Amino acid sequence: MVVPNISVEDPEYNQVARKYARQNDADLVGKVQPSGQLGYTMKASVRTMDCLLKDEDELTAKEREDLRLGRNLCTDAAGKRGIGRGGGGGISIATLHMPICGYYYDPPDENGDRAPNAMWCGPDKTVVWRPGWSLDRKSTAKLFKIRLVAKESSVPYTGGPKLSMPHTGPIPQPDLSELPDDVSDLVSKILQYALAQIGKPYVWGATGPNAFDCSGLVMAAYRAAGVPIPRTTFQQWPFGVRVPNGQEKPGDLVFFNSGPGSSSSSPGHVGLVLDPAKNIMIEAACTKCGPIRTSSYNRSKLMGFTRPLDRFKKK
Structure with missing residues:
Protein backbone atom coordinates (compact mmCIF):
# COMPACT_ATOMS: atom_id res chain seq x y z
CA MET A 1 0.00 0.00 0.00
CA VAL A 2 1.36 3.42 -0.94
CA VAL A 3 0.49 6.12 1.55
CA PRO A 4 0.88 9.87 0.94
CA ASN A 5 3.97 11.66 2.12
CA ILE A 6 2.96 14.16 4.80
CA SER A 7 5.33 17.08 4.34
CA VAL A 8 6.42 19.18 7.29
CA TYR A 13 2.17 28.53 10.85
CA GLN A 33 10.31 27.80 15.87
CA MET A 42 6.60 30.75 18.81
CA LYS A 43 9.93 32.33 17.95
CA ALA A 44 10.32 34.25 14.68
CA SER A 45 13.19 36.17 13.10
CA VAL A 46 12.44 38.86 10.53
CA ARG A 47 14.39 41.25 8.35
CA THR A 48 12.97 44.50 7.03
CA MET A 49 12.72 44.99 3.27
CA ASP A 50 13.10 48.76 3.72
CA CYS A 51 16.37 50.48 2.87
CA LEU A 52 18.28 51.47 6.02
CA LEU A 53 21.28 53.65 5.15
CA LYS A 54 24.66 53.40 6.80
CA ASP A 55 26.17 56.48 8.35
CA GLU A 56 29.20 57.92 6.53
CA ASP A 57 31.65 56.88 9.27
CA GLU A 58 30.43 53.26 8.93
CA LEU A 59 31.35 52.92 5.25
CA THR A 60 34.25 50.75 4.15
CA ALA A 61 36.65 51.89 1.45
CA LYS A 62 34.82 49.82 -1.17
CA GLU A 63 31.42 51.19 -0.05
CA ARG A 64 32.76 54.76 -0.34
CA GLU A 65 33.85 53.96 -3.88
CA ASP A 66 30.41 52.44 -4.64
CA LEU A 67 28.72 55.55 -3.28
CA ARG A 68 30.91 57.84 -5.38
CA LEU A 69 30.20 55.83 -8.52
CA GLY A 70 26.50 55.25 -7.73
CA ARG A 71 26.82 51.48 -7.42
CA ASN A 72 24.83 49.10 -5.14
CA LEU A 73 22.70 51.92 -3.74
CA CYS A 74 19.21 51.85 -2.24
CA THR A 75 16.66 54.55 -1.40
CA ASP A 76 15.32 54.95 2.13
CA ALA A 77 11.80 56.03 3.15
CA ALA A 78 12.82 59.71 3.01
CA GLY A 79 14.02 59.37 -0.59
CA LYS A 80 17.72 59.54 0.24
CA ARG A 81 20.04 57.20 -1.69
CA GLY A 82 23.08 55.54 -0.21
CA ILE A 83 24.66 52.30 0.96
CA GLY A 84 22.22 50.03 2.74
CA ARG A 85 22.83 48.02 5.87
CA GLY A 86 21.48 44.89 4.26
CA ILE A 91 13.68 38.32 16.93
CA SER A 92 10.36 38.03 18.73
CA ILE A 93 9.06 35.29 21.03
CA ALA A 94 5.38 35.23 21.93
CA THR A 95 3.06 32.88 23.80
CA LEU A 96 -0.63 32.24 23.16
CA HIS A 97 -2.74 32.12 26.31
CA MET A 98 -5.78 29.91 25.70
CA PRO A 99 -9.05 30.50 27.55
CA ILE A 100 -10.62 27.81 29.69
CA CYS A 101 -13.61 26.37 27.81
CA GLY A 102 -16.45 23.98 28.57
CA TYR A 103 -19.79 22.72 27.27
CA TYR A 104 -23.45 22.88 28.11
CA TYR A 105 -25.12 19.52 27.41
CA ASP A 106 -28.53 18.27 26.34
CA PRO A 107 -30.26 15.67 28.56
CA PRO A 108 -29.20 12.08 27.75
CA ASP A 109 -30.94 10.52 24.75
CA GLU A 110 -32.19 6.93 24.43
CA ASN A 111 -28.58 5.71 23.97
CA GLY A 112 -27.34 7.55 27.05
CA ASP A 113 -25.46 10.11 24.93
CA ARG A 114 -25.34 13.71 26.04
CA ALA A 115 -24.61 15.90 23.03
CA PRO A 116 -23.24 19.39 23.74
CA ASN A 117 -25.66 22.21 22.84
CA ALA A 118 -23.26 25.11 23.45
CA MET A 119 -19.59 25.78 24.08
CA TRP A 120 -18.37 28.54 26.38
CA CYS A 121 -14.91 30.04 26.91
CA GLY A 122 -13.30 32.50 29.31
CA PRO A 123 -13.99 33.61 32.88
CA ASP A 124 -17.34 35.14 31.87
CA LYS A 125 -18.35 31.91 30.08
CA THR A 126 -18.82 33.64 26.75
CA VAL A 127 -20.76 31.35 24.41
CA VAL A 128 -18.67 30.74 21.28
CA TRP A 129 -20.71 27.99 19.63
CA ARG A 130 -24.31 26.82 19.34
CA PRO A 131 -25.87 24.57 16.68
CA GLY A 132 -26.70 26.61 13.60
CA TRP A 133 -25.16 29.73 15.15
CA SER A 134 -22.68 31.94 13.30
CA LEU A 135 -19.48 32.54 15.23
CA ASP A 136 -18.83 36.12 16.36
CA ARG A 137 -15.13 36.07 15.56
CA LYS A 138 -14.43 39.55 16.92
CA SER A 139 -15.73 38.84 20.43
CA THR A 140 -14.28 35.31 20.42
CA ALA A 141 -10.82 36.54 19.40
CA LYS A 142 -10.70 38.73 22.51
CA LEU A 143 -10.65 35.58 24.63
CA PHE A 144 -7.26 34.57 23.22
CA LYS A 145 -4.27 36.56 24.48
CA ILE A 146 -0.82 36.80 22.89
CA ARG A 147 2.03 38.03 25.09
CA LEU A 148 5.69 38.67 24.29
CA VAL A 149 8.06 36.64 26.44
CA ALA A 150 11.80 36.65 27.06
CA LYS A 151 12.58 33.07 26.10
CA GLU A 152 11.22 29.94 24.47
CA SER A 153 9.49 27.22 26.43
CA SER A 154 11.79 24.63 27.99
CA VAL A 155 9.33 21.93 26.85
CA PRO A 156 9.96 20.82 23.24
CA TYR A 157 7.12 20.87 20.71
CA THR A 158 6.31 17.46 19.27
CA GLY A 159 3.23 18.25 17.18
CA GLY A 160 0.51 17.22 19.60
CA PRO A 161 -0.49 16.81 23.23
CA LYS A 162 1.21 14.40 25.57
CA LEU A 163 -1.18 13.78 28.41
CA SER A 164 0.32 13.17 31.82
CA MET A 165 -2.99 11.82 33.12
CA PRO A 166 -2.42 8.16 33.97
CA HIS A 167 -4.81 5.46 32.90
CA THR A 168 -6.14 3.87 36.07
CA GLY A 169 -6.79 0.16 36.35
CA PRO A 170 -5.58 -2.62 34.06
CA ILE A 171 -5.00 -1.78 30.41
CA PRO A 172 -7.84 -3.41 28.44
CA GLN A 173 -6.76 -6.05 25.96
CA PRO A 174 -8.50 -6.40 22.59
CA ASP A 175 -11.27 -8.97 22.58
CA LEU A 176 -10.50 -10.66 19.28
CA SER A 177 -13.74 -12.63 19.51
CA GLU A 178 -15.53 -9.36 18.73
CA LEU A 179 -13.83 -9.08 15.35
CA PRO A 180 -15.93 -10.22 12.36
CA ASP A 181 -14.48 -13.22 10.52
CA ASP A 182 -14.25 -11.52 7.12
CA VAL A 183 -11.94 -8.58 7.94
CA SER A 184 -8.56 -8.18 6.27
CA ASP A 185 -5.30 -8.20 8.21
CA LEU A 186 -5.04 -4.42 7.83
CA VAL A 187 -8.57 -3.78 9.11
CA SER A 188 -7.93 -6.25 11.93
CA LYS A 189 -4.93 -4.18 13.08
CA ILE A 190 -7.05 -1.02 13.05
CA LEU A 191 -9.86 -2.61 15.06
CA GLN A 192 -7.54 -4.40 17.48
CA TYR A 193 -5.92 -1.09 18.38
CA ALA A 194 -9.29 0.60 18.91
CA LEU A 195 -10.64 -2.31 20.97
CA ALA A 196 -7.55 -2.14 23.19
CA GLN A 197 -8.47 1.44 24.14
CA ILE A 198 -11.91 0.51 25.52
CA GLY A 199 -12.19 1.70 29.10
CA LYS A 200 -9.79 4.62 28.70
CA PRO A 201 -11.19 8.11 29.32
CA TYR A 202 -12.49 10.60 26.79
CA VAL A 203 -10.53 13.88 26.78
CA TRP A 204 -11.25 16.56 24.20
CA GLY A 205 -8.22 17.08 21.94
CA ALA A 206 -6.45 13.93 23.14
CA THR A 207 -4.75 11.53 20.73
CA GLY A 208 -3.49 8.95 23.21
CA PRO A 209 -2.01 6.92 24.61
CA ASN A 210 -3.81 7.51 27.92
CA ALA A 211 -6.97 9.18 26.59
CA PHE A 212 -8.63 10.08 23.30
CA ASP A 213 -11.36 12.17 21.76
CA CYS A 214 -13.51 10.71 18.98
CA SER A 215 -11.38 11.65 15.97
CA GLY A 216 -8.16 11.17 17.95
CA LEU A 217 -9.09 7.53 18.57
CA VAL A 218 -9.89 6.94 14.90
CA MET A 219 -6.66 8.59 13.73
CA ALA A 220 -4.55 6.64 16.23
CA ALA A 221 -6.17 3.32 15.25
CA TYR A 222 -5.43 3.87 11.58
CA ARG A 223 -1.91 5.06 12.19
CA ALA A 224 -1.27 2.02 14.38
CA ALA A 225 -1.83 0.02 11.17
CA GLY A 226 0.46 2.33 9.18
CA VAL A 227 -2.30 4.36 7.50
CA PRO A 228 -2.14 8.16 7.93
CA ILE A 229 -5.50 9.95 8.02
CA PRO A 230 -6.38 13.51 9.10
CA ARG A 231 -6.69 14.50 12.74
CA THR A 232 -10.13 16.10 13.11
CA THR A 233 -13.67 14.95 12.36
CA PHE A 234 -14.17 17.83 9.93
CA GLN A 235 -11.07 16.74 7.99
CA GLN A 236 -11.81 13.01 8.18
CA TRP A 237 -15.31 13.38 6.66
CA PRO A 238 -14.13 14.49 3.17
CA PHE A 239 -10.94 12.40 3.30
CA GLY A 240 -12.50 8.96 2.97
CA VAL A 241 -14.50 7.62 0.04
CA ARG A 242 -18.24 7.90 0.77
CA VAL A 243 -20.05 4.59 1.40
CA PRO A 244 -23.85 4.25 1.02
CA ASN A 245 -25.74 3.48 4.21
CA GLY A 246 -26.14 -0.25 4.57
CA GLN A 247 -22.92 -1.02 2.66
CA GLU A 248 -20.53 -0.13 5.47
CA LYS A 249 -17.83 -2.61 6.47
CA PRO A 250 -15.64 -3.11 9.56
CA GLY A 251 -13.02 -0.38 9.73
CA ASP A 252 -15.18 2.23 7.98
CA LEU A 253 -15.85 5.54 9.70
CA VAL A 254 -19.36 6.52 10.78
CA PHE A 255 -20.20 10.20 11.26
CA PHE A 256 -22.88 12.05 13.21
CA ASN A 257 -24.36 15.54 13.15
CA SER A 258 -23.54 16.37 16.75
CA GLY A 259 -20.89 18.23 18.68
CA PRO A 260 -19.24 21.67 18.43
CA GLY A 261 -19.28 23.15 14.92
CA SER A 262 -21.45 20.32 13.62
CA SER A 263 -23.87 20.88 10.74
CA SER A 264 -25.63 18.94 8.01
CA SER A 265 -22.40 18.97 6.00
CA SER A 266 -19.78 19.07 8.79
CA PRO A 267 -20.04 16.18 11.26
CA GLY A 268 -19.11 16.76 14.88
CA HIS A 269 -18.65 13.13 15.96
CA VAL A 270 -17.08 10.02 14.45
CA GLY A 271 -16.90 6.34 15.37
CA LEU A 272 -15.20 3.27 13.96
CA VAL A 273 -17.47 0.56 12.51
CA LEU A 274 -16.86 -2.77 14.26
CA ASP A 275 -19.80 -5.01 13.29
CA PRO A 276 -22.16 -3.79 10.54
CA ALA A 277 -24.52 -6.74 11.04
CA LYS A 278 -25.25 -5.50 14.56
CA ASN A 279 -24.71 -1.76 13.84
CA ILE A 280 -21.89 -1.70 16.41
CA MET A 281 -19.06 0.84 16.49
CA ILE A 282 -16.15 1.76 18.77
CA GLU A 283 -16.29 5.36 19.95
CA ALA A 284 -14.90 7.94 22.31
CA ALA A 285 -18.16 9.80 22.87
CA CYS A 286 -17.84 12.71 25.33
CA THR A 287 -16.56 13.53 28.81
CA LYS A 288 -19.88 12.88 30.54
CA CYS A 289 -20.65 9.82 28.37
CA GLY A 290 -18.03 7.74 30.14
CA PRO A 291 -14.96 5.91 28.83
CA ILE A 292 -14.27 4.59 25.33
CA ARG A 293 -16.80 1.90 24.51
CA THR A 294 -18.65 -0.09 21.89
CA SER A 295 -22.17 1.15 21.12
CA SER A 296 -24.83 1.23 18.43
CA TYR A 297 -24.50 3.66 15.54
CA ASN A 298 -28.17 3.28 14.66
CA ARG A 299 -29.00 6.84 15.73
CA SER A 300 -31.16 9.65 14.37
CA LYS A 301 -28.15 11.96 13.97
CA LEU A 302 -26.21 9.55 11.74
CA MET A 303 -24.83 11.41 8.70
CA GLY A 304 -23.07 8.67 6.77
CA PHE A 305 -20.06 6.42 6.29
CA THR A 306 -16.68 6.76 4.63
CA ARG A 307 -13.92 4.28 3.77
CA PRO A 308 -10.45 5.87 4.14
CA LEU A 309 -8.71 2.73 2.83
CA ASP A 310 -10.32 3.21 -0.59
CA ARG A 311 -8.32 6.40 -0.95
CA PHE A 312 -5.23 4.18 -1.00
CA LYS A 313 -6.92 1.59 -3.28
CA LYS A 314 -6.74 -0.88 -0.41
CA LYS A 315 -9.90 -2.82 0.47
Whole structure:
Protein backbone atom coordinates (compact mmCIF):
# COMPACT_ATOMS: atom_id res chain seq x y z
CA MET A 1 0.00 0.00 0.00
CA VAL A 2 1.36 3.42 -0.94
CA VAL A 3 0.49 6.12 1.55
CA PRO A 4 0.88 9.87 0.94
CA ASN A 5 3.97 11.66 2.12
CA ILE A 6 2.96 14.16 4.80
CA SER A 7 5.33 17.08 4.34
CA VAL A 8 6.42 19.18 7.29
CA GLU A 9 8.87 21.27 5.24
CA ASP A 10 6.70 24.39 5.35
CA PRO A 11 4.02 24.09 8.05
CA GLU A 12 0.98 26.33 7.98
CA TYR A 13 2.17 28.53 10.85
CA ASN A 14 5.34 29.27 8.87
CA GLN A 15 3.30 30.27 5.81
CA VAL A 16 1.07 32.56 7.89
CA ALA A 17 4.08 34.22 9.54
CA ARG A 18 5.75 34.78 6.17
CA LYS A 19 2.58 36.32 4.73
CA TYR A 20 2.15 38.61 7.75
CA ALA A 21 5.81 39.70 7.56
CA ARG A 22 5.49 40.61 3.87
CA GLN A 23 2.34 42.60 4.58
CA ASN A 24 4.53 44.66 6.91
CA ASP A 25 7.43 45.08 4.45
CA ALA A 26 9.58 42.41 6.04
CA ASP A 27 10.90 38.96 5.26
CA LEU A 28 10.75 35.92 7.52
CA VAL A 29 14.28 34.65 8.19
CA GLY A 30 14.37 30.88 8.30
CA LYS A 31 11.43 29.15 9.96
CA VAL A 32 9.20 29.90 12.90
CA GLN A 33 10.31 27.80 15.87
CA PRO A 34 7.44 26.45 18.00
CA SER A 35 8.04 25.28 21.56
CA GLY A 36 5.91 24.07 24.41
CA GLN A 37 3.78 20.94 24.58
CA LEU A 38 1.18 22.27 22.14
CA GLY A 39 3.35 24.78 20.27
CA TYR A 40 1.72 27.80 21.92
CA THR A 41 5.10 29.59 22.12
CA MET A 42 6.60 30.75 18.81
CA LYS A 43 9.93 32.33 17.95
CA ALA A 44 10.32 34.25 14.68
CA SER A 45 13.19 36.17 13.10
CA VAL A 46 12.44 38.86 10.53
CA ARG A 47 14.39 41.25 8.35
CA THR A 48 12.97 44.50 7.03
CA MET A 49 12.72 44.99 3.27
CA ASP A 50 13.10 48.76 3.72
CA CYS A 51 16.37 50.48 2.87
CA LEU A 52 18.28 51.47 6.02
CA LEU A 53 21.28 53.65 5.15
CA LYS A 54 24.66 53.40 6.80
CA ASP A 55 26.17 56.48 8.35
CA GLU A 56 29.20 57.92 6.53
CA ASP A 57 31.65 56.88 9.27
CA GLU A 58 30.43 53.26 8.93
CA LEU A 59 31.35 52.92 5.25
CA THR A 60 34.25 50.75 4.15
CA ALA A 61 36.65 51.89 1.45
CA LYS A 62 34.82 49.82 -1.17
CA GLU A 63 31.42 51.19 -0.05
CA ARG A 64 32.76 54.76 -0.34
CA GLU A 65 33.85 53.96 -3.88
CA ASP A 66 30.41 52.44 -4.64
CA LEU A 67 28.72 55.55 -3.28
CA ARG A 68 30.91 57.84 -5.38
CA LEU A 69 30.20 55.83 -8.52
CA GLY A 70 26.50 55.25 -7.73
CA ARG A 71 26.82 51.48 -7.42
CA ASN A 72 24.83 49.10 -5.14
CA LEU A 73 22.70 51.92 -3.74
CA CYS A 74 19.21 51.85 -2.24
CA THR A 75 16.66 54.55 -1.40
CA ASP A 76 15.32 54.95 2.13
CA ALA A 77 11.80 56.03 3.15
CA ALA A 78 12.82 59.71 3.01
CA GLY A 79 14.02 59.37 -0.59
CA LYS A 80 17.72 59.54 0.24
CA ARG A 81 20.04 57.20 -1.69
CA GLY A 82 23.08 55.54 -0.21
CA ILE A 83 24.66 52.30 0.96
CA GLY A 84 22.22 50.03 2.74
CA ARG A 85 22.83 48.02 5.87
CA GLY A 86 21.48 44.89 4.26
CA GLY A 87 18.18 45.05 6.12
CA GLY A 88 17.60 45.50 9.81
CA GLY A 89 15.94 42.72 11.70
CA GLY A 90 14.86 41.36 15.00
CA ILE A 91 13.68 38.32 16.93
CA SER A 92 10.36 38.03 18.73
CA ILE A 93 9.06 35.29 21.03
CA ALA A 94 5.38 35.23 21.93
CA THR A 95 3.06 32.88 23.80
CA LEU A 96 -0.63 32.24 23.16
CA HIS A 97 -2.74 32.12 26.31
CA MET A 98 -5.78 29.91 25.70
CA PRO A 99 -9.05 30.50 27.55
CA ILE A 100 -10.62 27.81 29.69
CA CYS A 101 -13.61 26.37 27.81
CA GLY A 102 -16.45 23.98 28.57
CA TYR A 103 -19.79 22.72 27.27
CA TYR A 104 -23.45 22.88 28.11
CA TYR A 105 -25.12 19.52 27.41
CA ASP A 106 -28.53 18.27 26.34
CA PRO A 107 -30.26 15.67 28.56
CA PRO A 108 -29.20 12.08 27.75
CA ASP A 109 -30.94 10.52 24.75
CA GLU A 110 -32.19 6.93 24.43
CA ASN A 111 -28.58 5.71 23.97
CA GLY A 112 -27.34 7.55 27.05
CA ASP A 113 -25.46 10.11 24.93
CA ARG A 114 -25.34 13.71 26.04
CA ALA A 115 -24.61 15.90 23.03
CA PRO A 116 -23.24 19.39 23.74
CA ASN A 117 -25.66 22.21 22.84
CA ALA A 118 -23.26 25.11 23.45
CA MET A 119 -19.59 25.78 24.08
CA TRP A 120 -18.37 28.54 26.38
CA CYS A 121 -14.91 30.04 26.91
CA GLY A 122 -13.30 32.50 29.31
CA PRO A 123 -13.99 33.61 32.88
CA ASP A 124 -17.34 35.14 31.87
CA LYS A 125 -18.35 31.91 30.08
CA THR A 126 -18.82 33.64 26.75
CA VAL A 127 -20.76 31.35 24.41
CA VAL A 128 -18.67 30.74 21.28
CA TRP A 129 -20.71 27.99 19.63
CA ARG A 130 -24.31 26.82 19.34
CA PRO A 131 -25.87 24.57 16.68
CA GLY A 132 -26.70 26.61 13.60
CA TRP A 133 -25.16 29.73 15.15
CA SER A 134 -22.68 31.94 13.30
CA LEU A 135 -19.48 32.54 15.23
CA ASP A 136 -18.83 36.12 16.36
CA ARG A 137 -15.13 36.07 15.56
CA LYS A 138 -14.43 39.55 16.92
CA SER A 139 -15.73 38.84 20.43
CA THR A 140 -14.28 35.31 20.42
CA ALA A 141 -10.82 36.54 19.40
CA LYS A 142 -10.70 38.73 22.51
CA LEU A 143 -10.65 35.58 24.63
CA PHE A 144 -7.26 34.57 23.22
CA LYS A 145 -4.27 36.56 24.48
CA ILE A 146 -0.82 36.80 22.89
CA ARG A 147 2.03 38.03 25.09
CA LEU A 148 5.69 38.67 24.29
CA VAL A 149 8.06 36.64 26.44
CA ALA A 150 11.80 36.65 27.06
CA LYS A 151 12.58 33.07 26.10
CA GLU A 152 11.22 29.94 24.47
CA SER A 153 9.49 27.22 26.43
CA SER A 154 11.79 24.63 27.99
CA VAL A 155 9.33 21.93 26.85
CA PRO A 156 9.96 20.82 23.24
CA TYR A 157 7.12 20.87 20.71
CA THR A 158 6.31 17.46 19.27
CA GLY A 159 3.23 18.25 17.18
CA GLY A 160 0.51 17.22 19.60
CA PRO A 161 -0.49 16.81 23.23
CA LYS A 162 1.21 14.40 25.57
CA LEU A 163 -1.18 13.78 28.41
CA SER A 164 0.32 13.17 31.82
CA MET A 165 -2.99 11.82 33.12
CA PRO A 166 -2.42 8.16 33.97
CA HIS A 167 -4.81 5.46 32.90
CA THR A 168 -6.14 3.87 36.07
CA GLY A 169 -6.79 0.16 36.35
CA PRO A 170 -5.58 -2.62 34.06
CA ILE A 171 -5.00 -1.78 30.41
CA PRO A 172 -7.84 -3.41 28.44
CA GLN A 173 -6.76 -6.05 25.96
CA PRO A 174 -8.50 -6.40 22.59
CA ASP A 175 -11.27 -8.97 22.58
CA LEU A 176 -10.50 -10.66 19.28
CA SER A 177 -13.74 -12.63 19.51
CA GLU A 178 -15.53 -9.36 18.73
CA LEU A 179 -13.83 -9.08 15.35
CA PRO A 180 -15.93 -10.22 12.36
CA ASP A 181 -14.48 -13.22 10.52
CA ASP A 182 -14.25 -11.52 7.12
CA VAL A 183 -11.94 -8.58 7.94
CA SER A 184 -8.56 -8.18 6.27
CA ASP A 185 -5.30 -8.20 8.21
CA LEU A 186 -5.04 -4.42 7.83
CA VAL A 187 -8.57 -3.78 9.11
CA SER A 188 -7.93 -6.25 11.93
CA LYS A 189 -4.93 -4.18 13.08
CA ILE A 190 -7.05 -1.02 13.05
CA LEU A 191 -9.86 -2.61 15.06
CA GLN A 192 -7.54 -4.40 17.48
CA TYR A 193 -5.92 -1.09 18.38
CA ALA A 194 -9.29 0.60 18.91
CA LEU A 195 -10.64 -2.31 20.97
CA ALA A 196 -7.55 -2.14 23.19
CA GLN A 197 -8.47 1.44 24.14
CA ILE A 198 -11.91 0.51 25.52
CA GLY A 199 -12.19 1.70 29.10
CA LYS A 200 -9.79 4.62 28.70
CA PRO A 201 -11.19 8.11 29.32
CA TYR A 202 -12.49 10.60 26.79
CA VAL A 203 -10.53 13.88 26.78
CA TRP A 204 -11.25 16.56 24.20
CA GLY A 205 -8.22 17.08 21.94
CA ALA A 206 -6.45 13.93 23.14
CA THR A 207 -4.75 11.53 20.73
CA GLY A 208 -3.49 8.95 23.21
CA PRO A 209 -2.01 6.92 24.61
CA ASN A 210 -3.81 7.51 27.92
CA ALA A 211 -6.97 9.18 26.59
CA PHE A 212 -8.63 10.08 23.30
CA ASP A 213 -11.36 12.17 21.76
CA CYS A 214 -13.51 10.71 18.98
CA SER A 215 -11.38 11.65 15.97
CA GLY A 216 -8.16 11.17 17.95
CA LEU A 217 -9.09 7.53 18.57
CA VAL A 218 -9.89 6.94 14.90
CA MET A 219 -6.66 8.59 13.73
CA ALA A 220 -4.55 6.64 16.23
CA ALA A 221 -6.17 3.32 15.25
CA TYR A 222 -5.43 3.87 11.58
CA ARG A 223 -1.91 5.06 12.19
CA ALA A 224 -1.27 2.02 14.38
CA ALA A 225 -1.83 0.02 11.17
CA GLY A 226 0.46 2.33 9.18
CA VAL A 227 -2.30 4.36 7.50
CA PRO A 228 -2.14 8.16 7.93
CA ILE A 229 -5.50 9.95 8.02
CA PRO A 230 -6.38 13.51 9.10
CA ARG A 231 -6.69 14.50 12.74
CA THR A 232 -10.13 16.10 13.11
CA THR A 233 -13.67 14.95 12.36
CA PHE A 234 -14.17 17.83 9.93
CA GLN A 235 -11.07 16.74 7.99
CA GLN A 236 -11.81 13.01 8.18
CA TRP A 237 -15.31 13.38 6.66
CA PRO A 238 -14.13 14.49 3.17
CA PHE A 239 -10.94 12.40 3.30
CA GLY A 240 -12.50 8.96 2.97
CA VAL A 241 -14.50 7.62 0.04
CA ARG A 242 -18.24 7.90 0.77
CA VAL A 243 -20.05 4.59 1.40
CA PRO A 244 -23.85 4.25 1.02
CA ASN A 245 -25.74 3.48 4.21
CA GLY A 246 -26.14 -0.25 4.57
CA GLN A 247 -22.92 -1.02 2.66
CA GLU A 248 -20.53 -0.13 5.47
CA LYS A 249 -17.83 -2.61 6.47
CA PRO A 250 -15.64 -3.11 9.56
CA GLY A 251 -13.02 -0.38 9.73
CA ASP A 252 -15.18 2.23 7.98
CA LEU A 253 -15.85 5.54 9.70
CA VAL A 254 -19.36 6.52 10.78
CA PHE A 255 -20.20 10.20 11.26
CA PHE A 256 -22.88 12.05 13.21
CA ASN A 257 -24.36 15.54 13.15
CA SER A 258 -23.54 16.37 16.75
CA GLY A 259 -20.89 18.23 18.68
CA PRO A 260 -19.24 21.67 18.43
CA GLY A 261 -19.28 23.15 14.92
CA SER A 262 -21.45 20.32 13.62
CA SER A 263 -23.87 20.88 10.74
CA SER A 264 -25.63 18.94 8.01
CA SER A 265 -22.40 18.97 6.00
CA SER A 266 -19.78 19.07 8.79
CA PRO A 267 -20.04 16.18 11.26
CA GLY A 268 -19.11 16.76 14.88
CA HIS A 269 -18.65 13.13 15.96
CA VAL A 270 -17.08 10.02 14.45
CA GLY A 271 -16.90 6.34 15.37
CA LEU A 272 -15.20 3.27 13.96
CA VAL A 273 -17.47 0.56 12.51
CA LEU A 274 -16.86 -2.77 14.26
CA ASP A 275 -19.80 -5.01 13.29
CA PRO A 276 -22.16 -3.79 10.54
CA ALA A 277 -24.52 -6.74 11.04
CA LYS A 278 -25.25 -5.50 14.56
CA ASN A 279 -24.71 -1.76 13.84
CA ILE A 280 -21.89 -1.70 16.41
CA MET A 281 -19.06 0.84 16.49
CA ILE A 282 -16.15 1.76 18.77
CA GLU A 283 -16.29 5.36 19.95
CA ALA A 284 -14.90 7.94 22.31
CA ALA A 285 -18.16 9.80 22.87
CA CYS A 286 -17.84 12.71 25.33
CA THR A 287 -16.56 13.53 28.81
CA LYS A 288 -19.88 12.88 30.54
CA CYS A 289 -20.65 9.82 28.37
CA GLY A 290 -18.03 7.74 30.14
CA PRO A 291 -14.96 5.91 28.83
CA ILE A 292 -14.27 4.59 25.33
CA ARG A 293 -16.80 1.90 24.51
CA THR A 294 -18.65 -0.09 21.89
CA SER A 295 -22.17 1.15 21.12
CA SER A 296 -24.83 1.23 18.43
CA TYR A 297 -24.50 3.66 15.54
CA ASN A 298 -28.17 3.28 14.66
CA ARG A 299 -29.00 6.84 15.73
CA SER A 300 -31.16 9.65 14.37
CA LYS A 301 -28.15 11.96 13.97
CA LEU A 302 -26.21 9.55 11.74
CA MET A 303 -24.83 11.41 8.70
CA GLY A 304 -23.07 8.67 6.77
CA PHE A 305 -20.06 6.42 6.29
CA THR A 306 -16.68 6.76 4.63
CA ARG A 307 -13.92 4.28 3.77
CA PRO A 308 -10.45 5.87 4.14
CA LEU A 309 -8.71 2.73 2.83
CA ASP A 310 -10.32 3.21 -0.59
CA ARG A 311 -8.32 6.40 -0.95
CA PHE A 312 -5.23 4.18 -1.00
CA LYS A 313 -6.92 1.59 -3.28
CA LYS A 314 -6.74 -0.88 -0.41
CA LYS A 315 -9.90 -2.82 0.47
